[in-house]
Amino acid sequence: MKRSGSISQENYLKAIFKLQHEHGIASNQAIAEKLAATPAAVTGMLHKLTELDWIDYTAYQGAKLTAKGRQIATSTIRKHRLWEVFLVEKLQFKWDAVHQWAEELEHIGDANFTNRLDAFLGCPSTDPHGDPIPDSNGDWKGNERVFSADALTRKQKFTVRGVSNSASDFLRHLDALKIQLGKHFEVMDFFPFDGSWEWKDDQGIPIRVSREVAGQLLVEAIPTNRGNENQES
């Protein structure tokens, strides 16, 4: 079995998928930006994808995935995230270095290949950045209790669950702050002056977190224990 679409087509579907989740519809311009192409190039490709019945597209309006298009998009995202797990866990890459390679690897392999990779990796539910990995049907259950760290409240204990920005310099900054996925913190203080926070980790070591960092960190609150200790899924 071969690739569903060309590499370029798969990248368009992926971009449209993400934009559709953010804005309900993918505008020509937004797609162009995400793919570093010109709007003119996007128009041409959208026509092709419409022909293939992978998107519904109305000129001047924007694009939405069809069922088939969504299937290809989620399968590409699944492959991307599985390869990221592979690169970090098996090849020991740092989490800020895997995106470029996963962008290439995501276009390789059919469903059987991907399922074997999934099994080999132990069917992980999230990638190294905390993003959920779709199952082979393209479904995924995002963790509903995850929210942006800038919405935390004083005294709240929480677990770091993901990042909403996977840029290398942001990830390296988190490494410098010793912030890792799964690590527990408690909110000590918030400073409205600059929007920064003081948190302390499970060792009681305090860290200072800027508004910018908190805005891109995804966390899950740890309920204040009332006899129920089973909070981890």
Add this chain to the structure above:
Amino acid sequence: MKRSGSISQENYLKAIFKLQHEHGIASNQAIAEKLAATPAAVTGMLHKLTELDWIDYTAYQGAKLTAKGRQIATSTIRKHRLWEVFLVEKLQFKWDAVHQWAEELEHIGDANFTNRLDAFLGCPSTDPHGDPIPDSNGDWKGNERVFSADALTRKQKFTVRGVSNSASDFLRHLDALKIQLGKHFEVMDFFPFDGSWEWKDDQGIPIRVSREVAGQLLVEAIPTNRGNENQES
């Protein structure tokens, strides 16, 4: 770090490398055949590769790799064979099913990536078909004692070391005959009438091997023991 050449260029260099080993020089026609392209397409690409100083090329004569070209070719072959090991050992693919995927994977990753993959796989010296995996300098030590099974002699004990044809149907045929790399056999008889053989395996089970099969199997003789038991590398 990015790919050295385009995917197509890397495929040309790989083809030229192999043809150069077989015939000393790679003719336009032989390259065209290996890549399933027309001779006209080959001429065009050879000009481009000459520009890049990856081959030395004289019109109507043929192509030879430069040092730089050989480096890219061997690194591509190294990646191909390492991925084949990954696919068979980690993803449990059968050895006749890995070539198509390795053809795509071989174009991904830089030297660092490849070395990490190599380390993860335990620095294997051969791929699942018995072909040697070049080291990161592009050097490899082929096993000098390996030869084609059709040159075996009666009573000879030997080890299966590789195949000189990786076509799916040939590999599946070997599976049916229960011939695997590393397995030991002994020559029982040879039948000049049709060039076929009778061998018996280490369990004493006899198998019948056709001329066609023997001609594509690579084996290593096991010296008749005279106090020296250490024949495995």
Add this chain to the structure above:
DNA sequence: ATAAATATTTAAGCTCACCTAAACAACTGC
């Protein structure tokens, strides 16, 4: 409501890697 700003599409053209068909070189047999 209309002018200005912004977004999108069309038009023309580029590069890469390929194709077919025709022209041209280089070996072969006699």
Add this chain to the structure above:
DNA sequence: GCAGTTGTTTAGGTGAGCTTAAATATTTAT
């Protein structure tokens, strides 16, 4: 040594995916 076969190259053309620049739609602001 010359004709015919074989191998190679040139010439012209295709399709995918991109570009810039110009034309056209749509939205926003007054």
